[in-house]
Amino acid sequence: MHAIKPFNTLGRSAQDFEPIQPGKVGFYGCGPTVYNYAHIGNLRTYVFEDLLVRSLRRFGYEVTHVMNITDVGHLSGDDDTGEDKMVRSAKERGESVLQIARFYTDAFFRDTGRLGIARPTVVCKATEHVADMIALIQRIEAKGYTYMSGGNLYFDVTKFPTYGELANLRMDDLKAGARIEVDENKKNPHDFVLWFTKSKFENQALVWDSPWGVGYPGWHIECSAMSMKYLGESFDIHAGGIDHVPVHHTNEIAQSEAATGKKWVNYWMHAEFLILDKGKMSKSKGGFITLQSLVDAGFDPLDYRYFCLGGHYRSQLTFSWEAMEQAKASRKALADRILDLRDKLAGQDIPAVSALGRAAAERLARFDDALADDLAAPRALAELWQLVRDSQAPAADALAAALEMDGALGLGLAAARREEASVDPETVGRIEALIAARAAAKKAKNWAEADAIRGQLKEMSIALEDGPSGTTWKKLA
RNA sequence: GGCGCCGUACCCAAGUGGUAAGGGAGAGGUCUGCAAAACCUUUAUGCAUCGGUUCAAUUCCGAUCGGCGCCUCCA
CATH class of the missing domain: 1.20.120.640 (Anticodon-binding domain of a subclass of class I aminoacyl-tRNA synthetases)
Structure with missing residues (x-):
């Protein structure tokens, strides 16, 4: 078994990898929020995670790869007051939230499939694990880390002494709310909601009953609940985009470890962003490029994979x-x-x-x-x-x-084949006749004629290659 | 205001305290009637700038300039 040495965000250093169980790796990668197509920036992270999984397997580890599908609750606007993104998409298309989720989930796996990304061992949907989330929140509550305020259940970060360790946050000089109004129900700006009963937006489509009232789970709890369900209360590697470090993953750690009292994840790996000349690609700002748009421009999805592999995952790639x-x-x-x-x-x-x-x-x-x-x-x-x-x-x-x-x-080299010309049989006959004529001209050393035929075929986008065993041809793209 | 990353040839992009991987593109050549492919050669005394540490820095430290990300759902 090859010794692998990943860079661990927790500690900001390359560390020798030692799995909890010899020969086995529990790996959780944050999945997509399925209210829209994935863009190629999102996809870069999944290419990275796939490289990680493939490498671990290559080195002999048995990897259990868990990925969540977020099909509930996220905000649509930059101002924290917009509608739920899922709800908005549903409204725009006149479909139910679950239909939207289903549609974009399928689109997501179609894209990752085309990129040669192996399907995770377990794919789990947030909406199907609300009971697990509620159970986990109850554990957190029982340990005294929560408080109710304004109808919502909050996690009190001051009760968790190592809060912010992953992101090197120093609580005293943080300026939370620099870009956003702080929720006045919070005791501390970094507290976060575990369970909502008072939605900021109306017509929340998906609600569940809970010990705290009818509502829906907070934004971070699903990863904690589902990862523990499938990988246990402690597991080896958690990966995701670098943007998740300060908030999402920081909060996940706090709530998970508050619940169990154990170290939750040993190695954190984060992929840097794909950026455009003008800045990052995001769903809410412009510059939204999908895999399909690359295909439409004449690229194979694996060309994009090659592009991603050309840069290190911890460096921004333009x-x-x-x-x-x-x-x-x-x-x-x-x-x-x-x-x-x-x-x-x-x-x-x-x-x-x-x-x-x-x-x-x-x-x-x-x-x-x-x-x-x-x-x-x-x-x-x-x-x-x-x-x-x-x-x-x-x-x-x-x-x-x-x-x-x-x-x-995963560049598909085993499946590499010469570009098969997709040409109808009639045209094939014409092409072969022309090649035969050229062969005859060549034999007669009538170079002008031979070149004329080459030119004629070129007009038809047919390129000839003379080899030792005769002339082959292919259709140019 | 806080946290963090980056600046390497025409382009993308590795890397190291001891003298710059790889790919693309370009140039010259070999081969081929031509063409393609292949092969050979070639393209940074130089790694943003200025200081410092050192026998030695692109690699460490500091400053400056420039670009980017995060602190808000976001990969």
């Missing part, structure tokens, strides 16, 4: 169409290498990893070192390139090692 073009070109070149290696082997068996020659084995080892070192994908990618270009390694070894690497990177 999106640009030019960078996408570069990623596309790189990924295609990589796939072509794999195809060339396949051709060289001509059906020969691919050696087992244990039977690799030294050159390929060393590359693979370095690749693993890069991944183990806080998921250094750019370095891992560089090793893959070196491998695939290294004439030292026999083709069979190179191919075997490259496919091993791709098991972690």
Whole structure:
């Protein structure tokens, strides 16, 4: 089992990973709020989480990956007074909240699927776990961490001495409410709601009965309740976007540890933002780019995955169409290498990893070192390139090692195939006739004629390649 | 006001207290009737600026300039 060393936000340092149970990893990744399509910034985080899961599995861990689907309660506006986002979407489309949630959940998994992201072991919806949340809140209440005020149940952060540790918050010089009016029902600006009975917006669509009255859960409790349900009261890794550090994850820790009295999560990993030239991409500000819009622009979803892997997950990555073009070109070149290696082997068996020659084995080892070192994908990618270009390694070894690497990177290299021209049979006949005519012209050394035919085919977006075994063609995109 | 990140070639992007990975793009070459692919060579005495520490700094420290994120639902 390879020693992996993730950067732990808790402590802000790279730390040797030691799972609670040897050989097993409990991993919780914050999932989407399903009131709209995911944008490519959101998706970057899921690519990171997928790389983490694939790497851990590659290193021999049995990973239980839990992801929540938030299908209740979030605000729509920057001013904290808007409607529930789910409710607004539902209203706009004339559908029920649950229909909206279902629709965008499906869209989400369609996108992650296209990105080669493995489906989590457990996908859990907030609306189906309200009873678990209520039970957890009761535990917190029983330990004396809560108070009722203005109809809502609050968590009192002053009762939790290590509050803010994850985010390096210092309670005394914090200026909460710098950008937002503080809820006057709170004793402390950092207190947060565990259960609402007094909604700030009318017509809350989804409400449940509870010991505190009819209402709905606070925004942080679902992750605590569901993660503990599926992973236990303490588990190994929790990941999410970096924006979650100061509030969401900070509050999750407080409420979870208040309830159990135990350390909740050992390793916290946070992905940095994808940004545009003008700043971050967000659902509420502009610059909303979906995976589909990349596809519509002629990119394969895996081109975007390659783009993401080209930067380290803890660094901001700036999106640009030019960078996408570069990623596309790189990924295609990589796939072509794999195809060339396949051709060289001509059906020969691919050696087992244990039977690799030294050159390929060393590359693979370095690749693993890069991944183990806080998921250094750019370095891992560089090793893959070196491998695939290294004439030292026999083709069979190179191919075997490259496919091993791709098991972690998920760039779909095993499935790489030459671009099959999607051309109707009639046109195929014409193309082949022209190629035959050109072959005849070439044989007669009538170069002008041969080139004319090449030009004619080019008009039809058909590119020819003369090889040792004859002429092949493909349709250009 | 507080917290945090970043500034490396034309572009994207690694990295290290001892002299700059990888990819894209460009240039030259080999090969090919042409073309494509492939292969070879090539593109930062330099890592925002200015100081400091050091035998040695791009890498550590400080300041400055510039960009970005968070403190509000947000990946």
